[in-house]
Amino acid sequence: MLINKRLILAHFWLAFIVFGAALVLGAWQMFERSPLNVWHLNPEFYYRSVTAHGTVMGYVFPTLIAMGFGYAISEAALERPLVGRRWAWAGIALVAIGSVVAMVPVSLGLASVLYTFYPPMIGNVFYYIGVVLVVVGSWIWVALMSINLAVWKRDNRDKPVPLAMFANVAGSYLWGWTAVGAALELIFQIIPTALGLTTTIDAGLARVFFSWTLHAIVYFWLIPTYIAYYTIFPRAIGGRLYSDAMGRVAFIMFVVVAMPIGVHHLFADPQVGAGFKFMQSVFTGLVALPTLLTVFTICASAEIASRLRGGRGAFGWIRALPWENPIMVATALSLVMLGFGGAGGLINMSYQLNTSIHNTQWVTGHFHLIFGGAIVIMYFAIAYDLWPHLTGRTLDSYGLMRTQLWLWFIGMIVTTFPWHYVGILGMPRRMAFYDYANPAISPQAFSVTMSAFGGLILLTSGILFLIVLVRGQFAPRGEAGAYTFAIPLHMPARLPVALNSFGLWLALMIGLTVVNYGYPIGQLMAVRNTSVPAVYVGASR
Amino acid sequence: MSEDELYSPRNPWFSISVGVTAAIAVLSAIVGLIWLPLLQPDLKLSGIWDAICSAAGVPNLPRPAAAVPPTFKTSNVVVTPEMLTRQDQVSIGRGATLAQRCAICHGPQGVSDANSPNLAGQYAAVTYKELNDFKTGARVNVVMSPFAANMTDQDMRDVALYYAYLPRVPSSQLNPGLPPPAIVVTGAPLRNIPPCGSCHGEIDIKAGSPWLGGQSAVYIKAQLQAFAAGTRRNDISEQMRNIARQMTAEEIDQVARYYEAQP
Numbered sequence: 001m002l003i004n005k006r007l008i009l010a011h012f013w014l015a016f017i018v019f020g021a022a023l024v025l026g027a028w029q030m031f032e033r034s035p036l037n038v039w040h041l042n043p044e045f046y047y048r049s050v051t052a053h054g055t056v057m058g059y060v061f062p063t064l065i066a067m068g069f070g071y072a073i074s075e076a077a078l079e080r081p082l083v084g085r086r087w088a089w090a091g092i093a094l095v096a097i098g099s100v101v102a103m104v105p106v107s108l109g110l111a112s113v114l115y116t117f118y119p120p121m122i123g124n125v126f127y128y129i130g131v132v133l134v135v136v137g138s139w140i141w142v143a144l145m146s147i148n149l150a151v152w153k154r155d156n157r158d159k160p161v162p163l164a165m166f167a168n169v170a171g172s173y174l175w176g177w178t179a180v181g182a183a184l185e186l187i188f189q190i191i192p193t194a195l196g197l198t199t200t201i202d203a204g205l206a207r208v209f210f211s212w213t214l215h216a217i218v219y220f221w222l223i224p225t226y227i228a229y230y231t232i233f234p235r236a237i238g239g240r241l242y243s244d245a246m247g248r249v250a251f252i253m254f255v256v257v258a259m260p261i262g263v264h265h266l267f268a269d270p271q272v273g274a275g276f277k278f279m280q281s282v283f284t285g286l287v288a289l290p291t292l293l294t295v296f297t298i299c300a301s302a303e304i305a306s307r308l309r310g311g312r313g314a315f316g317w318i319r320a321l322p323w324e325n326p327i328m329v330a331t332a333l334s335l336v337m338l339g340f341g342g343a344g345g346l347i348n349m350s351y352q353l354n355t356s357i358h359n360t361q362w363v364t365g366h367f368h369l370i371f372g373g374a375i376v377i378m379y380f381a382i383a384y385d386l387w388p389h390l391t392g393r394t395l396d397s398y399g400l401m402r403t404q405l406w407l408w409f410i411g412m413i414v415t416t417f418p419w420h421y422v423g424i425l426g427m428p429r430r431m432a433f434y435d436y437a438n439p440a441i442s443p444q445a446f447s448v449t450m451s452a453f454g455g456l457i458l459l460t461s462g463i464l465f466l467i468v469l470v471r472g473q474f475a476p477r478g479e480a481g482a483y484t485f486a487i488p489l490h491m492p493a494r495l496p497v498a499l500n501s502f503g504l505w506l507a508l509m510i511g512l513t514v515v516n517y518g519y520p521i522g523q524l525m526a527v528r529n530t531s532v533p534a535v536y537v538g539a540s541r
Numbered sequence: 542m543s544e545d546e547l548y549s550p551r552n553p554w555f556s557i558s559v560g561v562t563a564a565i566a567v568l569s570a571i572v573g574l575i576w577l578p579l580l581q582p583d584l585k586l587s588g589i590w591d592a593i594c595s596a597a598g599v600p601n602l603p604r605p606a607a608a609v610p611p612t613f614k615t616s617n618v619v620v621t622p623e624m625l626t627r628q629d630q631v632s633i634g635r636g637a638t639l640a641q642r643c644a645i646c647h648g649p650q651g652v653s654d655a656n657s658p659n660l661a662g663q664y665a666a667v668t669y670k671e672l673n674d675f676k677t678g679a680r681v682n683v684v685m686s687p688f689a690a691n692m693t694d695q696d697m698r699d700v701a702l703y704y705a706y707l708p709r710v711p712s713s714q715l716n717p718g719l720p721p722p723a724i725v726v727t728g729a730p731l732r733n734i735p736p737c738g739s740c741h742g743e744i745d746i747k748a749g750s751p752w753l754g755g756q757s758a759v760y761i762k763a764q765l766q767a768f769a770a771g772t773r774r775n776d777i778s779e780q781m782r783n784i785a786r787q788m789t790a791e792e793i794d795q796v797a798r799y800y801e802a803q804p
């Protein structure tokens with residue numbers, strides 16, 4: 001039952017429009033730093049572009065997807081209109097205004113600090129204010145999700161919260177807490193310096209605050225994808241979800257351990273003690289568990305669907321899956337990319353192996369494969385699945401959809417495999433210029449060129465995606481029926497309170513944050529004379 | 542089923558999840574904060590408490606008297622982005638009077654005919670720092686050192702603000718269309734040379750870096766050679782020496798000619 005269709009559609013359209021723009025920048029960046037670009041004269045444009053691309057892809061696009069999908073889930077799973085419709089519109093307005101406020105100084109070259117802010121570099125204050133507005137807009141969504149859940153629970157005591165809503169609220173809590181780190185960094189450190197109230201900044205502390213956000217933000221990006229795995233995929237291929245409880249456990253584990261592990265982004269930083277790096281590595285290992293649970297559950301659900309369709313044999317059932325169905329294609333390709341990306345992630349998370357790839361192009365290759373690949377391809381699937389329900393029109397260009405999804409997959413592999421490889425060869429990330437004439441670098445030229453072609457494939461796929469959506473907007477009207485989620489194989493009438501509520505898990509999340517971050521942050525705040533002069537970017541010429 | 546039951550050790554969900562989380566935290570703390578550090582002989586730890594402090598990242602006070610002082614004077618100026626950026630009419634007026642002594646070499650309008658640096662429109666922080674370095678002996682020049690020796694701190698600020706206030710005048714070699722050499726726009730990453738333009742303008746301006754446009758090519762070249770040879774060493778943290786040492790003679794010529802031709 002989708003009621004506020006315009007609200008949800010507005011989120012998706014805004015998300016995909018900014019995504020399209022940032023995709024063009026990404027493809028250009030690939031070309032710019034490849035040997036195909038014979039000579040370029042102003043590296044500044046590259047950093048401007050990377051700042052815009054990273055800010056949009058990292059903050060604006062996934063946030064809008066999570067918000068829009070979250071509202072859709074709230075209405076469809078709880079079967080009641082969204083409470084706080086006006087607030088939701090205010091939230092998206094804040095995100096839109098924040099994006100514009102942030103992008104103006106970036107386009108003018110006044111804030112080429114990259115989306116990770118990189119203090120002591122300090123850009124124009126409006127860039128940071130814009131980012132804060134985006135976050136505040138998303139916090140409205142966080143509040144609305146828990147309010148809607150509470151209102152539903154009041155009328156449905158002792159009933160299990162539908163899995164989609166449970167996961168959605170888990171994601172919103174995770175985001176609400178994880179965004180606090182970057183918010184503290186921006187509000188207490190960077191913005192005062194950008195305003196000129198102070199001229200020095202404790203870059204080490206700022207990096208610790210950012211790491212608080214940096215790991216769990218990736219799970220915030222991931223959660224819509226996982227929700228789609230659990231609640232859209234089994235239904236779309238005509239099967240059942242293998243286990244509802246397994247899904248809850250996975251989302252609960254994300255809430256508890258996804259956040260207090262961000263120091264694994266600071267392995268090379270001197271300001272955090274080795275003991276805390278070790279502790280957070282251990283918990284990082286733990287966060288692989290919910291992903292393994294998920295992969296198992298989703299494969300089991302696929303097997304159920306296949307056997308229902310007459311698939312047989314130990315592996316023969318794979319062939320009997322409905323491969324003509326775009327959601328099937330997207331999920332399978334997503335899992336493949338998740339597998340490759342996860343293997344790379346094991347290298348990132350181990351203290352010693354990390355040193356060999358730290359700050360190389362491996363890292364950008366890795367997160368593009370996981371985020372741009374495994375996650376974003378499911379955003380496409382979500383849009384394809386929801387579109388007929390939102391527009392009230394048929395969406396039946398299945399051939400085009402499959403082509404688009406396959407192109408995204410191929411493009412992502414062609415882009416990121418060589419990208420990882422040049423990282424192993426030692427190519428640093430975030431540089432606008434490589435002298436491929438140099439004998440030490442020339443062996444990387446071929447791989448970088450290949451990546452640039454991969455970027456073009458991705459751009460083509462992105463354009464196809466927008467074409468499918470636009471065609472959907474103008475297709476003949478067709479009733480899509482009620483929007484439903486996958487039905488589990490066995491649905492218990494009652495669930496243990498632990499799997500139906502969040503209090504305990506939020507308490508564990510906050511407790512672990514205190515254990516894992518309390519001392520490192522407290523110590524950095526207590527030690528005097530740890531600030532360095534701010535480096536103002538794009539100041540007067 | 543009520544909430545009270547959840548927060549009770551009798552509820553297995555509660556006891557197992559809290560227990561397992563706490564156990565992992567405690568175990569990883571013991572391994573990370575005690576056991577692993579004690580395994581490392583290089584750390585020279587005196588006991589468990591020392592291991593915990595070391596692994597937690599408690600800062601170690603540096604052992605005293607380790608630093609070797611340089612045998613020559615280094616600049617003692619601390620440059621900040623705000624330094625001398627405010628216009629002060631009284632200061633500029635005083636500076637104008639004081640600057641009459643400088644005019645014989647640096648020109649009455651702050652523009653030199655004698656390959657001495659042009660000071661008109663130079664950032665005040667830059668002029669101030671150089672004067673200060675001449676005074677303390679961090680930079681040595683037979684003509685300039687005696688002039689600076691008798692200047693007070695206020696004198697140096699006033700003169701610097703005065704020159705910053707004068708308009709820049711392009712050199713007779715002005716040619717803004719001249720394409721910038723690669724070293725100016727991209728640097729030479731493999732030799733650890735950042736683009737000149739990332740500090741001296743065009744791309745970005747960093748506090749304390751002089752404006753080079755319109756400066757005499759002879760002067761720029763002489764300074765780069767002095768940095769490379771180590772006869773000039775008042776650049777903070779060897780910023781320019783590290784760059785100049787890595788530049789080729791040809792690049793030095795190119796940048797000297799390029800900057801002279803800029804406004």
Ligand code: HEM
Pocket residue numbers: 023024025026027028029030050053054055057058061114115116364368371372373376415429430431454455456458459
């Ligand atoms: C056509 C597809 C894409 C291409 C060719 C591309 C390319 C690039 C390039 C070249 C960089 C700069 C890396 C560096 O200098 O270190 C970059 C950064 C980034 N990209 Fe993409 N990108 C694409 C799509 C995406 C997608 C789909 C996402 C996520 C939704 C994404 C997220 C990011 C982020 C967050 C950064 C910031 C990286 C940083 O600051 O280190 N990109 N991208």
Ligand SMILES: [Cu+2]
Pocket residue numbers: 214215216262264265
């Ligand atoms: Cu991480």
